[in-house]
Amino acid sequence: MTVKRDxxxxxxxxxxTGPAIVVDGLTKRFGERTAFTDVSFEVAYGEVFGFxxxxxxxxxxxxxxxxxxxxxxxxxxxVAGLPLTGANGVEIRRRIAVMPEAPGLYLRLSVxxxxxxxxGLYELDDRRARIERALRAVNLLDxxxxxxxxxxxxxxxxxxxxxxLLSDPEILFLDEPTSGLDPLAARDVHELIDGMxxxxxxxxxxxxxxxxxxxxCDRVGIMNTTLRTIGRPDELREQxxxxxxxxxxxxxxxxxxxVFAGLPGVEGWHPASSGDGYVLAVTDPDLAAPAVARxxxxxxxxxxxxxxxxxSLEDVYLQLIEEDVEARTR
Amino acid sequence: xxxxxxxxxxxxxxxxxxxxxxxxxxxxxxxxxxxLPVVFMVSPMITLFKLPADAPASKLDASVGxxxxxxxxxxxxxxxxxxxYSVVGEREQGTLEPVLTTPIRAGEFLIGKALAALLPxxxxxxxxxxxxxxxxxxxxxxxxxxxxxxxxxxxAQLLFTPLIAGWSIWAGIAISTRTxxxxxxxxxxxxxxxxxxxxxxxxxxxxxxxxxxxxVGLGLGLLVIDILAWRVVSALFRRExxxxxxxxx
Numbered sequence: 001m002t003v004k005r006d007x008x009x010x011x012x013x014x015x016x017t018g019p020a021i022v023v024d025g026l027t028k029r030f031g032e033r034t035a036f037t038d039v040s041f042e043v044a045y046g047e048v049f050g051f052x053x054x055x056x057x058x059x060x061x062x063x064x065x066x067x068x069x070x071x072x073x074x075x076x077x078x079v080a081g082l083p084l085t086g087a088n089g090v091e092i093r094r095r096i097a098v099m100p101e102a103p104g105l106y107l108r109l110s111v112x113x114x115x116x117x118x119x120g121l122y123e124l125d126d127r128r129a130r131i132e133r134a135l136r137a138v139n140l141l142d143x144x145x146x147x148x149x150x151x152x153x154x155x156x157x158x159x160x161x162x163x164x165l166l167s168d169p170e171i172l173f174l175d176e177p178t179s180g181l182d183p184l185a186a187r188d189v190h191e192l193i194d195g196m197x198x199x200x201x202x203x204x205x206x207x208x209x210x211x212x213x214x215x216x217c218d219r220v221g222i223m224n225t226t227l228r229t230i231g232r233p234d235e236l237r238e239q240x241x242x243x244x245x246x247x248x249x250x251x252x253x254x255x256x257x258x259v260f261a262g263l264p265g266v267e268g269w270h271p272a273s274s275g276d277g278y279v280l281a282v283t284d285p286d287l288a289a290p291a292v293a294r295x296x297x298x299x300x301x302x303x304x305x306x307x308x309x310x311x312s313l314e315d316v317y318l319q320l321i322e323e324d325v326e327a328r329t330r
Numbered sequence: 331x332x333x334x335x336x337x338x339x340x341x342x343x344x345x346x347x348x349x350x351x352x353x354x355x356x357x358x359x360x361x362x363x364x365x366l367p368v369v370f371m372v373s374p375m376i377t378l379f380k381l382p383a384d385a386p387a388s389k390l391d392a393s394v395g396x397x398x399x400x401x402x403x404x405x406x407x408x409x410x411x412x413x414x415y416s417v418v419g420e421r422e423q424g425t426l427e428p429v430l431t432t433p434i435r436a437g438e439f440l441i442g443k444a445l446a447a448l449l450p451x452x453x454x455x456x457x458x459x460x461x462x463x464x465x466x467x468x469x470x471x472x473x474x475x476x477x478x479x480x481x482x483x484x485x486a487q488l489l490f491t492p493l494i495a496g497w498s499i500w501a502g503i504a505i506s507t508r509t510x511x512x513x514x515x516x517x518x519x520x521x522x523x524x525x526x527x528x529x530x531x532x533x534x535x536x537x538x539x540x541x542x543x544x545x546v547g548l549g550l551g552l553l554v555i556d557i558l559a560w561r562v563v564s565a566l567f568r569r570e571x572x573x574x575x576x577x578x579x
């Protein structure tokens with residue numbers, strides 16, 4: 001693997017090329033219970049990859065497995081260029097950083113003492129400078145000497161992020177980083193993650209906050225014990241939902257069938273459930289929309305709005321998870 | 331020193347420093363470290379000072395034996411309390427997972443935890459013993475002083491202190507890795523720290539005559555037990571089990 005790293009916090013080093021994570025048929029069972037099964041995906045260096053799923057879907061167990069804390073039951077994986085084996089555990093952990101859901105700080109120690117301990121575990125040189133840079137990256141330099149127990153939950157989460165940045169990891173695993181935070185603190189964490197993304201840090205983000213994933217992630221995987229789907233949020237929307245145009249008119253059109261028939265790109269129509277317009281099934285919204293507008297004007301209809309339907313990542317997620325629920329109750 | 335496949339003393343040192351910093355600010359552990367040793371030192375002193383000058387030899391031996399036993403409770407109990415907190419304490423405050431996701435090896439983790447319990451225990455035990463010898467040597471009856479200052483007895487005390495602490499530490503860490511509650515771990519560890527005291531009791535009460543050879547021999551025996559205990563604890567240490575309570579499938 002070519003190593004050309006660019007530091008998250010220090011600006012030193014080089015960005016590795018090729019996949020940061022390769023997972024192939026990975027399965028983890030605890031006795032009879034399956035945490036996740038036959039999971040395969042790849043994450044590229046510099047990518048922010050969102051791992052979504054309901055509670056108990058196997059997200060945290062996947063992170064722990066890729067972080068070498070748990071041994072996979074079957075399947076293979078490569079993390080930061082190294083095969084996921086017991087023998088590579090130390091070297092993999094040296095190249096990655098994991099921030100668990102709870103930041104896990106020593107509350108009796110100060111922020112700087114916490115970071116200094118972890119800098120020692122990573123055998124880092126110039127610890128003081130690294131700690132300062134990491135704290136500056138999360139805007140906590142002025143709280144370095146404060147005991148962690150005096151910090152709010154949001155600030156503790158930021159200390160956890162600073163700790164994860166200390167070793168300048170190739171891959172940063174963030175497990176529900178905004179869980180339990182108020183909207184303001186969550187926004188701060190989002191800004192920090194966004195800043196890391198701009199600096200090219202590879203981030204593996206597990207969350208069940210869909211807006212968070214949509215805003216931050218280049219690609220997402222939706223997990224529910226198995227990996228249900230994977231792709232860019234817009235790709236997933238297209239895969240799951242037919243393309244439609246929403247048409248709103250002041251009054252119902254006299255003969256909508258005649259107006260919409262034969263228009264380029266329009267495959268069908270039905271009245272909108274709201275009762276103030278129509279939903280048109282289209283092959284290409286950009287091709288269909290001008291023709292629909294012209295046809296409505298020609299038919300003397302008062303056109304109030306014409307827009308392609310927008311499905312959120314939440315719609316995709318709910319569709320897939322509901323399919324799973326239905327399949328299990330069948 | 332840093333070894334590619336062996337132990338990293340940088341990581342061990344970081345862990346020891348953090349542990350001692352944390353213990354100093356943990357009220358329960360700080361109080362245990364401060365009060366227990368004083369109690370175990372003062373109590374035998376009172377017994378010895380209450381002895382009349384013409385106390386029969388049997389009573390003198392019994393009192394000296396009791397004082398030796400009391401002083402051995404310091405290296406038995408103090409590290410047991412500290413070591414029992416070492417893993418379950420991390421788990422309770424949610425710090426175990428962040429530590430285990432660093433490059434630290436199991437051996438480094440265990441040795442760091444053990445040293446962080448051993449160092450204060452040995453320092454406190456030797457300090458208490460030094461104070462005990464100083465006060466008894468300065469103010470007790472001559473026959474008491476004569477018995478207390480027997481070379482094999484002093485040698486046994488000096489040798490047994492770190493070795494008994496070693497047993498308590500490995501027992502405490504083993505229990506700490508398997509329990510989910512700090513108090514339960516501390517109670518079980520205190521109980522588990524008692525068996526090696528049988529040896530010191532036999533020496534203290536002259537059932538085994540304290541000679542230099544006996545002290546060294548018993549010391550070697552305790553050392554072997556400590557090494558075996560370390561090997562067992564290392565074999566039991568599994569990241570997966572510590573985090574999930576389950577064995578690897």
